Amino acid sequence: MSDNRTMASPLIIGNVTADPPLLLAPMAGVTDRDFRLIVRRIGGVGIVSMEFLSARGLVENDKRWSQLTHFAEEERPLAIQIYGSDAKTMADAAEIVQELGPDVCDINLGCPANKILRGCAGAALLGDPPLVADIVRQVRRRLTIPLTVKIRLGLDNQRVNHLEIGRICQEEGADAITLHPRTAKEKFTGRARWDHIGELVSALEIPVIGNGDVMKPDDAVRMFRETGCAGVMVARGATRNPWIFAQIAARLDGDAAREPSMAERHRLIREHFLTVIEREEETYAMYKLKTFLGVYSQGLPDSLGLRRSIQGLEGPADFIDAIDRYFARAAVATSRAAADAEDQSHAA
Ligand SMILES: Cc1cc2nc3c(=O)[nH]c(=O)nc-3n(C[C@H](O)[C@H](O)[C@H](O)COP(=O)(O)O)c2cc1C
The missing domain is CATH 3.20.20.70 (Aldolase class I)
Structure with a gap:
């Protein structure tokens, strides 16, 4: 211990x-x-x-x-x-x-x-x-x-x-x-x-x-x-x-704190939102999704971009699309950054 x-x-x-x-x-x-x-x-x-x-x-x-x-x-x-x-x-x-x-x-x-x-x-x-x-x-x-x-x-x-x-x-x-x-x-x-x-x-x-x-x-x-x-x-x-x-x-316990991957974050938000959408009536579901997108986005890169992307969304299902698109963009940005870093290390 x-x-x-x-x-x-x-x-x-x-x-x-x-x-x-x-x-x-x-x-x-x-x-x-x-x-x-x-x-x-x-x-x-x-x-x-x-x-x-x-x-x-x-x-x-x-x-x-x-x-x-x-x-x-x-x-x-x-x-x-x-x-x-x-x-x-x-x-x-x-x-x-x-x-x-x-x-x-x-x-x-x-x-x-x-x-x-x-x-x-x-x-x-x-x-x-x-x-x-x-x-x-x-x-x-x-x-x-x-x-x-x-x-x-x-x-x-x-x-x-x-x-x-x-x-x-x-x-x-x-x-x-x-x-x-x-x-x-x-x-x-x-x-x-x-x-x-x-x-x-x-x-x-x-x-x-x-x-x-x-x-x-x-x-x-x-x-x-x-x-x-x-x-x-x-x-x-x-x-x-x-x-x-x-x-x-x-x-x-003296161990390292493991950082969740972007894929884990995506899964968590997606599952949370789907639960809300399935159970709640639309107006309340929209209120909940907006609240939680506001709080979850604070831990994410380009959180402002994500928050902007939900402005004007019509219904709860659109939130899922916006989330999926955000994480797809983030995955592309991460792999590009990794490729750039590798190029630089070869050039050095
Ligand atoms: C969105 C939000 C809602 C809160 N609601 C309550 C509440 O219902 N009861 C309460 O005692 N404190 C409430 N608080 C205060 C928190 O429990 C906590 O005391 C405060 O945020 C400081 O802790 P933190 O620095 O970890 O955020 C709320 C805080 C936030 C951000």
Whole structure:
């Protein structure tokens, strides 16, 4: 076993073990069942997270939210995240979540989207520590499964309070906490300040999961080493590269991280899109394909060209043609580049 693996031992959250201690972050619109299954089947991920669910939506049995809650046994361990601003509604929603049968329930105290902040939920709650205590306490009382809380540094640089919020969550019975070390005001700008993850690790007894700017496998190894965190959660790095967990796991075992070939990427996107097209009605399928083309293309050469090629496409099937044409062009470009390199090496 390599030193890295010893440093990153399995993550224990209540009665749930995440091995490797790597988590797919909740991402609204992205970590749906198809994407979670893709990541789970590639391997290397300890826990996968569902897109966040509105506590009020769940309690009011709003169809928009309840249709997101399906998951497959194969996805386990799985976390379901809820957001809201009223402690009683959050507790009622947590009970509904538990009946759905996930392994972990997570509370969102980190979303900086204006729509969520206006409802005084997500990261807005960081500005009201007594309310955080009330929410965590009431939710905890209603759950038997492990409870985690996902936070940011605070509302803004003048109101950084992750240590206070972390202690409150621990006191009120959270089993682990995830920190994305940016303030709500920063949204996704600047760099995630990992030193604050290390601070929280020192301040708490419950496991701290680090999150933010892990885009490459070695970033995760560095986050474990620099912060002493018990787990690493990845969001954008996983949408660009769903192989990232398997790659991090390899690096933790002291092995090289294998890069997926373009043919593997092509197969993954194609199969994902065909699943969406077969199952969903056209308008929703178009929305999903556009969302995923946007995220997948970020890991590809000439991503702008690919995104341009889908503008004005009429129906879902056209997406498959556009993807096939893109990868055929990429294969030609790769073999041309290889031939040029060989010519140059002969000439040298
Ligand atoms: C498209 C998108 C959707 C997100 N949705 C959620 C969400 O539903 N709940 C949540 O706690 N965080 C959400 N986040 C934040 C991520 O979980 C994560 O904290 C953030 O992206 C930082 O991690 P990264 O640098 O690995 O991307 C979302 C992020 C993105 C990019």
